[in-house]
Amino acid sequence: xxxxxxxxxxxxxxxxxxxxxxxxxxxxxxxxxxxxxxxxxxxxxxxxxxxxxxxxxxxxxxxxxxxxxxxxxxxxxxxxxxxxxxxxxxxxxxxxxxxxxxxxxxxxxxxxxxxxxxxxxxxxxxxxxxxxxxxxxxxxxxxxxxxxxxxxxxxxxxxxxxxxxxxxxxxxxxxxxxxxxxxxxxxxxxxxxxxxxxxxxxxxxxxxxx
Numbered sequence: 001x002x003x004x005x006x007x008x009x010x011x012x013x014x015x016x017x018x019x020x021x022x023x024x025x026x027x028x029x030x031x032x033x034x035x036x037x038x039x040x041x042x043x044x045x046x047x048x049x050x051x052x053x054x055x056x057x058x059x060x061x062x063x064x065x066x067x068x069x070x071x072x073x074x075x076x077x078x079x080x081x082x083x084x085x086x087x088x089x090x091x092x093x094x095x096x097x098x099x100x101x102x103x104x105x106x107x108x109x110x111x112x113x114x115x116x117x118x119x120x121x122x123x124x125x126x127x128x129x130x131x132x133x134x135x136x137x138x139x140x141x142x143x144x145x146x147x148x149x150x151x152x153x154x155x156x157x158x159x160x161x162x163x164x165x166x167x168x169x170x171x172x173x174x175x176x177x178x179x180x181x182x183x184x185x186x187x188x189x190x191x192x193x194x195x196x197x198x199x200x201x202x203x204x205x206x207x208x209x210x
Contacts, residue, residue, distance in 0.1 A: 042068050042118050042126070045097075049104075049114055049133035049143050050156065056104040056133050058114055063097050065090065072117040073102050079113045079130065079206065107135040111205065132205055144198070148208035151189045153198075155182060166200040168207075 047060040058073060070089045074082040086102045104112065112135055116128035129146035142157035161182070168177035168186065171194055177186060182200055188209050198205040 042066075044116070044118075044128060047114075047116060047128050047131060048145055048154075048156065049112075049131055051107065051133060051135045051143075054105075056107045056112060056135060057101060058104065059099070059101045060116060060128075061097070061099045065096070065098060067121045069119045069121045071100065072119070074115050074117055075104060076113040076115075076130075077108050077111075079111075079132070082113075082115060084117075107133075109135060111135075111203075134203060144205055144207075147205075148210045149188050150210050152185050152187050153207060154185045156184075157182065161201075164201050166198065169197050169199070171195050171197075 042065050043063040045061040045063050047058075049056050049058045051057075060071075068090045070087060072084050073086040073088070075085045076082040085104060088100060088102070104114075111132050113130055113132050115130045118126045118128070120126075129148055131143065131145035132147055133143045142155060142161070144153055144155055147153065163181055166177075166179050166182045167175055169175050170191075176191060176196065186198075188196075188207075191209050193209050196207045196209060198207055
């Protein structure tokens with residue numbers, strides 16, 4: 001018990017000595033160290049893609065940019081292995097909101113997957129969610145995002161192409177959602193984390209729920 005009391009007393013003296021080194025602004029002689037959280041370098045508002053004629057247009061927007069160095073647009077044809085197709089250096093010195101766009105001039109027929117790699121000035125890297133854009137021809141295209149998702153997915157496509165049944169199944173093949181027409185969004189918030197499979201118009205899209 002005595003050892004315990006002595007240890008506590010020594011710790012208290014050390015803390016008091018350190019506090020007195022800083023000094024209180026109120027003249028009390030006690031100082032306090034305030035820890036503040038730093039804002040995220042980039043706050044991404046949206047990231048989406050759309051097939052237009054013979055290319056895919058990628059657009060994204062930020063609400064703020066602090067300590068931001070660059071964006072690298074990455075592409076994959078299988079949703080797993082990505083390679084860089086565009087690099088955009090930061091020219092937004094004010095750190096305010098900004099909008100971006102890039103083009104994939106060589107999309108493959110079927111699903112094309114994209115993600116953003118955001119690099120800070122200190123070299124730190126953050127990845128966006130993956131989006132999938134279907135490229136068929138100039139008259140038929142859709143975009144599904146975000147993927148992975150935590151709450152919902154959006155399905156962007158021309159309104160005249162929505163008159164087809166759609167079905168969502170889990171990894172065991174159980175139907176968890178279906179509709180007679182393709183909706184603009186599907187709610188995933190009540191679904192368990194894992195992989196799901198969206199099928200419509202002969203297309204199959206793998207969605208990850210986090």
